[in-house]
Amino acid sequence: MNVVKKLFKAREISSFLCLLAMFLLVGLVNPSFLKPQNIMLCFNGSIVYILIAVGMAFVILTGEIDCSIGAQLGLAAAVCATFLKNEAPWGVAILLALLVGLVCGTINGFGVTVLHIPSIIMTLGTNGIYRGLIYVYTQGKWVENLPAGFKGLAQTNIFGNLCWFFVMDLVIMLLVFLYLRKTRHGKRFAAVGDNEMGADLIGIPVARTKMLAFIICGAFSALGAVLYVSRVGFVTAISGNGYEMKAIAACVIGGISLSGGVGTVAGATIGGIIMASISRLLVFLKISSDYDNTITGILLIAIVVIDSLAQRRSVEKARRERLAARVTETEGGADHE
Amino acid sequence: MNNFGKTMKSKLLSWEMLLVVVLVLEIIIFGQINPRFLRINVLMGSINDFISICVISLFVTFVMITGGIDIQAGSIIGLTSITVGMLWQDKGLNIWVAAIFAIVVGLLCGLLSGFFVAYTGVQPMVVTLGGSFLYSGLALAVVNMSSSEAYEGIGGFPESFMKLSSGNVAGIPNQLIIFIALIIISYILLHKTKYGRYVFLCGVNPSASEYSGIRVKPIIMSTYGLSGMSASIAGLILTSYLGSAKSDLGATYTLPIITAVVLGGTSNTGGKGGVIGTAIAAVVIGILKFGLNMSGMPSQYLDIPVGILLIVVLTFRMTSSNPAVVAKFKKLTGKK
Numbered sequence: 001m002n003v004v005k006k007l008f009k010a011r012e013i014s015s016f017l018c019l020l021a022m023f024l025l026v027g028l029v030n031p032s033f034l035k036p037q038n039i040m041l042c043f044n045g046s047i048v049y050i051l052i053a054v055g056m057a058f059v060i061l062t063g064e065i066d067c068s069i070g071a072q073l074g075l076a077a078a079v080c081a082t083f084l085k086n087e088a089p090w091g092v093a094i095l096l097a098l099l100v101g102l103v104c105g106t107i108n109g110f111g112v113t114v115l116h117i118p119s120i121i122m123t124l125g126t127n128g129i130y131r132g133l134i135y136v137y138t139q140g141k142w143v144e145n146l147p148a149g150f151k152g153l154a155q156t157n158i159f160g161n162l163c164w165f166f167v168m169d170l171v172i173m174l175l176v177f178l179y180l181r182k183t184r185h186g187k188r189f190a191a192v193g194d195n196e197m198g199a200d201l202i203g204i205p206v207a208r209t210k211m212l213a214f215i216i217c218g219a220f221s222a223l224g225a226v227l228y229v230s231r232v233g234f235v236t237a238i239s240g241n242g243y244e245m246k247a248i249a250a251c252v253i254g255g256i257s258l259s260g261g262v263g264t265v266a267g268a269t270i271g272g273i274i275m276a277s278i279s280r281l282l283v284f285l286k287i288s289s290d291y292d293n294t295i296t297g298i299l300l301i302a303i304v305v306i307d308s309l310a311q312r313r314s315v316e317k318a319r320r321e322r323l324a325a326r327v328t329e330t331e332g333g334a335d336h337e
Numbered sequence: 338m339n340n341f342g343k344t345m346k347s348k349l350l351s352w353e354m355l356l357v358v359v360l361v362l363e364i365i366i367f368g369q370i371n372p373r374f375l376r377i378n379v380l381m382g383s384i385n386d387f388i389s390i391c392v393i394s395l396f397v398t399f400v401m402i403t404g405g406i407d408i409q410a411g412s413i414i415g416l417t418s419i420t421v422g423m424l425w426q427d428k429g430l431n432i433w434v435a436a437i438f439a440i441v442v443g444l445l446c447g448l449l450s451g452f453f454v455a456y457t458g459v460q461p462m463v464v465t466l467g468g469s470f471l472y473s474g475l476a477l478a479v480v481n482m483s484s485s486e487a488y489e490g491i492g493g494f495p496e497s498f499m500k501l502s503s504g505n506v507a508g509i510p511n512q513l514i515i516f517i518a519l520i521i522i523s524y525i526l527l528h529k530t531k532y533g534r535y536v537f538l539c540g541v542n543p544s545a546s547e548y549s550g551i552r553v554k555p556i557i558m559s560t561y562g563l564s565g566m567s568a569s570i571a572g573l574i575l576t577s578y579l580g581s582a583k584s585d586l587g588a589t590y591t592l593p594i595i596t597a598v599v600l601g602g603t604s605n606t607g608g609k610g611g612v613i614g615t616a617i618a619a620v621v622i623g624i625l626k627f628g629l630n631m632s633g634m635p636s637q638y639l640d641i642p643v644g645i646l647l648i649v650v651l652t653f654r655m656t657s658s659n660p661a662v663v664a665k666f667k668k669l670t671g672k673k
Contacts, residue, residue: 065462111648116655118605120406120462121595125647128592128640135637237637245466258460290477297471304459304467312458 011255012267018253018303019274026281033284040162046276047154047165047231048073048224052243053250053268053275054173055220058213060251061180063193063260064112064119066214067244068104069221071130074240076100076225078134081143081235084150097229098222104130105218109211127244135237144234154231165227173269180265189213193260249300250275255307274299352602356617360624367628374631381510385502385578387623388512389414389571390590391616394597395523396567398615399560401598402527403540404607405454405461407561409468410568410594413443414587416476417572422491422582423483432498440569446472447565451558465561476584492581502578512574516616519567523612536560540607592640596647597622622646 027034052069059066080097084090104126111122158164179186188209191199200206224243229235248258254271256263278296279289368375384391393410400407417439424435450468454461483491504511527533538546539553547553568587576582601618603610625646626639 111652115648115652117648117651121599121605121651122648124592124595125644125651128644128647132638132641132644135635136641140635140637245469248463248466249470252463258463288481290481291474293470294474294478297467297469297474300467300470301453301459301464304463305453305457308457308459 011262012264012270014307015254015267015270015274015303018299019270019277022274022277022281026284030284030286033281037161038280038284040160042277042280043166043273044161044163045280046273047163047169048228048243049246049250049272049276050166050169050173050269051224051227052221052247053254053272054176054265055217055224056244056247056251057254057256057263057265057268058189058216058220059119060248060256060258061189061193061260061263062210062213063196064210064213065248065258066108066123066217067120067248068108068123068127068130069217069247070240070243070245071127071134072101072104072218072221072240073225073228073243074134074235074238075104075130075137076222077229077235077239078138078143078237080226081146081229082138084146084229085143087147090150094226097225098219101218101220101222101225102215103218104221105215106211108218109214112214113207113211123244131241134239138235138237140237142234142236146229146233150230151233154227165230169269173265176265190261193262195261246275246296247272249296252300253303353611353614353617356601356614356621360617360621363621363624363628367624367632370628370632374628381513383624383627384510384513384516386627387593387619388502388516388578389575389587390593390597390623391516391619392519392571392574393564393567393590394594394601394615394619395519395612396560396564397594398598398601398603398610398612399523399527399536400461400564401603401605402536402607402610403557403560404543405557405560406595406605407450407465407564408462408591408595409446409450409465409472410564410571411587411590412469412471412473412476413446413565413568414572414575414590415584416446416472416479417443417569418576418582418586419476419479419483419491419584421573421576423479425494426491427483432495436498436573439573440566443569443572444562444566447568448558448562450565451561454561455554455557473584473588480584491583494577494580498577499580500577502574512578515570515574519570520612520616527612532556537608540609542608589640592647593619593622593626593643596643599647600650 023034023039032038052073056066056069076097079100080093083093083096108119108123108126111117111126112119115122154163154165156164158167180189181187188199188204191202191204192206192209196206199209221243225240228239232239250271251263251268252258252271253274254263254267254269256267256271275296278299279292282289282291282295364375364380373379393414397407397410420442421432421435421439424430424438425432428435430438446468450464453459453464500511502510502512506514527536535546535551535556538549538551539556543553543557572586575586579586597619598610598615599605600621601610601612601614601616603615622643625642626636629639629642630636
């Protein structure tokens with residue numbers, strides 16, 4: 001009973017219900033949407049989004065933001081694909097992509113924690129820089145003709161046509177979830193985002209935690225890049241463009257508050273699935289997928305506005321209850337006299 | 338107080354003077370690299386490349402002074418452009434009527450986001466992120482409603498509309514005149530009226546302003562409306578310059594706009610700033626991109642220097658306002 005109660009109080013549950021409602025509504029209009037095969041395809045579409053949303057969750061939990069992961073993903077993907085094309089061993093290509101992500105994340109973290117530049121402006125700047133570097137690195141050309149074996153990784157399915165990358169994502173998410181919720185070290189991220197001064201006073205290294213968040217975010221976008229390369233099969237200079245906004249939207253839809261400290265990676269994962277499913281939903285509703293962005297925008301604004309109003313209401317309610325309790329207390333005291 | 342005001346003014350003036358010096362240096366250096374750059378018609382023509390950034394950043398300054406941020410302006414450009422094209426081609430409206438409609442659309446888009454920022458307390462970043470999705474999606478929806486293909490755009494506008502970007506008055510290009518007019522309007526609005534004072538006060542301390550009887554919420558909302566409207570004006574100029582209405586114009590403008598505002602001396606935490614600085618900074622960035630391009634740098638690379646510029650400026654400002662660093666610096670110079 002307690003567990004169920006706790007579950008319903010969790011912020012992710014509203015995003016999960018939102019996902020469920022979306023699927024059911026579309027299922028009502030077009031029942032073939034609810035076939036397991038199709039739902040698995042929705043999941044397959046979200047493998048990159050989930051990873052970058054989980055990475056982004058670290059940064060947002062600490063109260064910062066990273067607007068550069070789209071370019072980080074693109075740069076890591078370009079490096080990974082170029083090495084694959086030149087017949088480097090897969091491991092080398094993947095490690096180099098990760099290295100790119102780590103370096104990009106470190107630069108962001110350095111700007112935010114050491115130079116004290118506001119994260120949104122720092123990462124807007126680095127987004128432009130990294131994106132420009134992709135053009136420099138690829139000379140604006142497409143990176144294609146990748147080894148078929150590597151592309152085949154994303155086509156390898158388990159359980160019908162569910163890609164094994166999705167299961168890997170879920171495992172990674174679960175590990176991160178446990179790390180953030182159950183370990184002392186992992187709890188630091190939310191603590192810093194919730195109350196920076198307080199975290200500092202109880203001895204949490206605030207700057208180092210934020211730095212780590214940016215580095216982890218970079219690593220996750222690099223990992224996302226590897227999956228992107230395998231799934232899409234080619235990389236262009238605009239690969240990953242706008243993914244930063246999708247990742248932020250996924251986190252917000254998943255119930256992570258941009259003011260920091262609130263939310264879980266499970267929510268981010270659900271948000272990622274929602275973001276990836278919207279265009280597919282539209283296809284089944286026989287609406288042009290051009291409306292993808294419109295729906296995303298409406299969903300995003302609606303969710304945050306409702307959330308904010310609900311929060312304000314609960315704060316008001318708590319205050320009224322406190323007040324009422326105080327009033328009855330004094331009344332009780334008067335009776336005794 | 339008076340003294341304080343004076344020092345503030347001199348400080349700001351010096352920052353703006355610095356920007357002017359940077360601008361002159363830029364022109365001299367690029368002139369050395371490529372003498373063609375110094376021709377007056379080339380310089381005047383270059384404004385076509387960055388006029389949108391100049392116009393929008395003027396009014397995004399208002400938003401950032403209230404402590405907000407606006408990352409949706411780019412998508413309003415596209416929405417305006419395709420709206421004006423659609424109204425003119427499919428609905429047969431007069432082009433200027435269509436233009437006024439488009440400006441109203443931009444204003445409404447801005448006000449909608451502003452409403453959510455001001456009245457629900459959601460962070461401006463999230464709201465304008467949602468707005469950028471929404472308005473770019475709406476632009477595509479408008480394309481679907483119209484009879485033309487999305488990738489082609491709508492072209493063949495009347496001569497009078499094309500004059501908006503190609504004509505000139507006494508040798509000064511029309512869009513430069515529009516820019517100067519908007520600088521004057523925004524300067525008066527921000528620095529010479531009660532409304533402008535309120536905008537600053539909302540940025541310094543919203544609750545204190547609320548208690549002193551300023552209606553903070555409508556003022557915050559209005560700044561987003563202004564920035565949406567300026568994005569529409571930029572969209573019109575851009576449509577006229579390119580000769581075709583497209584839904585994806587301006588998608589990459591967020592970085593240069595924010596850079597211009599921050600480089601112009603507006604504080605990202607609100608309460609400080611000015612439009613003159615923004616105007617000069619926008620031109621500095623525009624000339625930098627244009628000059629680098631003329632010196633042979635491919636245009637796709639141009640976000641690298643802009644991004645570096647943004648970070649360097651902020652590093653400089655953050656460290657110079659950090660008391661520990663200032664003390665160290667004084668010690669160092671003192672020892673010398």
